Amino acid sequence: xxxxxxxxIYRFEMARFGRTFWTSLVVPVITTSLYFIVFGSAIxxxxxxxxxxxxxxxxxxxxxxxxxxxxSIGNASFGIYMPKWAGTIYEILSAPxxxxxxxTAYVGAxxxxxxxxxxxxxxxxxxxxxxxxxxxxxxxxFLVLMAVTFCLFGFLIGxxxxxxxxxxxxxxxxxxxxxxxxxxxxxxxxxxxxxRTVTLFNPVVYLISGFRWTFFGEGDVSIGASLGALxxxxxxxxxxxxxxxxxxxRLKS
Amino acid sequence: MxxxxxxxxxxxITGLAKTYASGVVALHAVDLVVAKGEIFALLGPNGAGKTTxxxxxxxxxxxxxxxxxxxxxxxxxxxxxxxxxxxxVPQELHTDAFETVLATVEFSRTLFGKPRDPAFVExxxxxxxxxxxxxxxxxxxxxxxKRRVMIAKALSHEPDLLFLDEPTAxxxxxxxxxxxxxxxxLRERGVTIVLTTHYIEEAEEMADRVGVIAKGRLILxxxxxxxxxxxxxxxxxxxxxxxxxxxxxxxxxxxLALAADGHELVYEFDTQAEATGVPSLLRAxxxxxxxxxxxxxxxSSLEDIFVGLVHDNNVQTAxxxx
Ligand SMILES: Nc1ncnc2c1ncn2[C@@H]1O[C@H](COP(=O)(O)OP(=O)(O)O)[C@@H](O)[C@H]1O
Ligand SMILES: [Mg+2]
Numbered sequence: 394x395x396x397x398x399x400x401x402i403y404r405f406e407m408a409r410f411g412r413t414f415w416t417s418l419v420v421p422v423i424t425t426s427l428y429f430i431v432f433g434s435a436i437x438x439x440x441x442x443x444x445x446x447x448x449x450x451x452x453x454x455x456x457x458x459x460x461x462x463x464x465s466i467g468n469a470s471f472g473i474y475m476p477k478w479a480g481t482i483y484e485i486l487s488a489p490x491x492x493x494x495x496x497t498a499y500v501g502a503x504x505x506x507x508x509x510x511x512x513x514x515x516x517x518x519x520x521x522x523x524x525x526x527x528x529x530x531x532x533x534x535f536l537v538l539m540a541v542t543f544c545l546f547g548f549l550i551g552x553x554x555x556x557x558x559x560x561x562x563x564x565x566x567x568x569x570x571x572x573x574x575x576x577x578x579x580x581x582x583x584x585x586x587x588x589r590t591v592t593l594f595n596p597v598v599y600l601i602s603g604f605r606w607t608f609f610g611e612g613d614v615s616i617g618a619s620l621g622a623l624x625x626x627x628x629x630x631x632x633x634x635x636x637x638x639x640x641x642x643r644l645k646s
Numbered sequence: 647m648x649x650x651x652x653x654x655x656x657x658x659i660t661g662l663a664k665t666y667a668s669g670v671v672a673l674h675a676v677d678l679v680v681a682k683g684e685i686f687a688l689l690g691p692n693g694a695g696k697t698t699x700x701x702x703x704x705x706x707x708x709x710x711x712x713x714x715x716x717x718x719x720x721x722x723x724x725x726x727x728x729x730x731x732x733x734x735v736p737q738e739l740h741t742d743a744f745e746t747v748l749a750t751v752e753f754s755r756t757l758f759g760k761p762r763d764p765a766f767v768e769x770x771x772x773x774x775x776x777x778x779x780x781x782x783x784x785x786x787x788x789x790x791x792k793r794r795v796m797i798a799k800a801l802s803h804e805p806d807l808l809f810l811d812e813p814t815a816x817x818x819x820x821x822x823x824x825x826x827x828x829x830x831x832l833r834e835r836g837v838t839i840v841l842t843t844h845y846i847e848e849a850e851e852m853a854d855r856v857g858v859i860a861k862g863r864l865i866l867x868x869x870x871x872x873x874x875x876x877x878x879x880x881x882x883x884x885x886x887x888x889x890x891x892x893x894x895x896x897x898x899x900x901x902l903a904l905a906a907d908g909h910e911l912v913y914e915f916d917t918q919a920e921a922t923g924v925p926s927l928l929r930a931x932x933x934x935x936x937x938x939x940x941x942x943x944x945x946s947s948l949e950d951i952f953v954g955l956v957h958d959n960n961v962q963t964a965x966x967x968x
Binding site for chain 2: 395397398400401402404405408409412479480481483484485486487488489490491641645646
């Protein structure tokens with residue numbers, strides 16, 4: 394075991410975030426505020442409630458998830474892509490640190506930052522609309538699990554990517570479509586039956602629904618299905634990371 | 647923990663091989679033992695496989711076959727204990743541009759599992775004349791200073807085996823001198839050093855033993871002095887006024903050969919020998935009335951040695967049919 398090594402990487406990553414601390418907090422806050430103005434106020438004035446929840450509050454879980462998803466992927470993928478790109482990965486590869494410890498350090502740091510961002514957005518949201526939290530502990534747990542899962546996913550992308558372009562393309566091609574179509578701003582009950590069925594293949598639906606459950610006590614799908622989907626997503630990411638390190642995929646030649 | 651057995655080599659490599667995904671065979675089953683406290687130079691032209699060998703030991707390249715042990719610890723099975731004892735200064739300058747010198751060196755020390763030790767790090771940075779720059783961002787430093795930072799990082803966890811991959815490539819005179827001072831200082835403290843170079847002078851100056859590597863094969867491992875003897879040969883070529891049909895008997899005591907249809911007399915000699923035999927040869931020729939129009943001498947270069955060795959090696963492998 395090399396806890397000092399894990400801590401060294403964790404601190405290195407947190408220092409990197411620290412250098413851009415304000416921009417990385419201000420950007421999500423402004424984005425969230427814009428969403429509130431456009432969706433919450435403009436549309437919300439026409440569409441007052443969804444399933445008994447005021448529309449402004451209804452979109453809060455989806456907004457947090459959207460920001461955390463983009464932040465996590467951005468930070469975690471960049472965190473491992475940079476040393477690969479700059480060549481400094483040699484030191485990590487030659488250090489007495491296990492693959493599991495390396496992932497823990499990188500993903501732990503990125504997830505810490507995502508959790509901070511998530512909390513800041515939740516606080517911002519409270520300024521616009523009082524959002525009740527039905528199950529605060531479950532909410533916190535879900536937030537942490539989502540942060541870790543998204544960051545693992547981001548880490549995979551960082552290992553896989555061979556150019557800055559590839560690093561950018563996944564968030565644009567995958568995250569936004571899946572999140573927007575995953576019911577971040579509406580309930581899938583509002584869709585025609587055919588599209589509702591199609592949507593059920595979107596994993597993000599389960600995440601948003603589960604997260605929403607922790608706020609309002611109900612979601613589009615059962616909380617059990619949401620937890621199952623999250624566990625599956627996490628498990629798949631873990632398996633791929635494990636395989637990457639075992640084979641040295643795009644890290645070692 | 648390893649047994650403190652004084653006979654355990656610092657590095658023991660058996661059958662270490664590497665074929666890259668591209669199909670390039672960079673290492674053919676290399677065997678090598680480096681004793682504790684030794685300075686060992688891996689000498690070879692570009693593309694010989696020096697970096698691949700080091701990276702395969704350090705964990706940056708996954709070997710296709712074979713094993714390596716560092717102070718008796720297998721570099722794959724017991725990678726933690728093996729790697730704690732290894733310091734690596736890679737060939738390329740890879741640094742974190744936005745980090746400060748002090749932060750990056752402290753990072754390296756803790757990454758390798760050592761507790762913080764500000765006094766040790768300060769001494770290390772002072773020795774490498776980096777202390778005044780400790781708060782500078784690495785991107786503000788010159789190439790030479792960056793290389794010093796890489797050395798400081800490699801030494802930050804007090805390794806017992808240090809790999810220096812082409813430490814003097816593109817390095818100024820000051821740093822070169824400091825580097826050799828440092829290497830000598832480390833050796834006095836018992837650190838084993840494996841360095842790579844393609845300059846024979848460098849190997850001669852620093853190393854106890856030299857391994858010559860070419861095309862992924864370690865074709866020769868010798869004491870530096872022995873190798874220098876082989877390298878120190880010169881060839882004297884005399885362009886004769888009149889061609890000779892065969893060597894005159896009066897010149898039998900020299901190791902001579904005729905070339906260019908008897909127009910040239912070629913003499914190979916050892917520059918480090920007590921008597922090279924050149925003056926006496928010229929006297930004997932004048933006694934025999936063999937005149938010459940011109941002469942030149944040529945030092946056998948590293949290139950010649952490589953060509954010779956690789957050729958011999960190919961002949962040998964062809965003969966043994968392996
Ligand atoms: N990552 C790699 N992928 C494919 N081939 C490589 C890689 N690294 C090195 N090689 C090849 O392996 C051979 C040995 O390279 P290297 O170990 O860098 O030699 P040296 O350090 O002696 O110059 C060369 O032919 C080189 O092109
Ligand atoms: Mg090299």
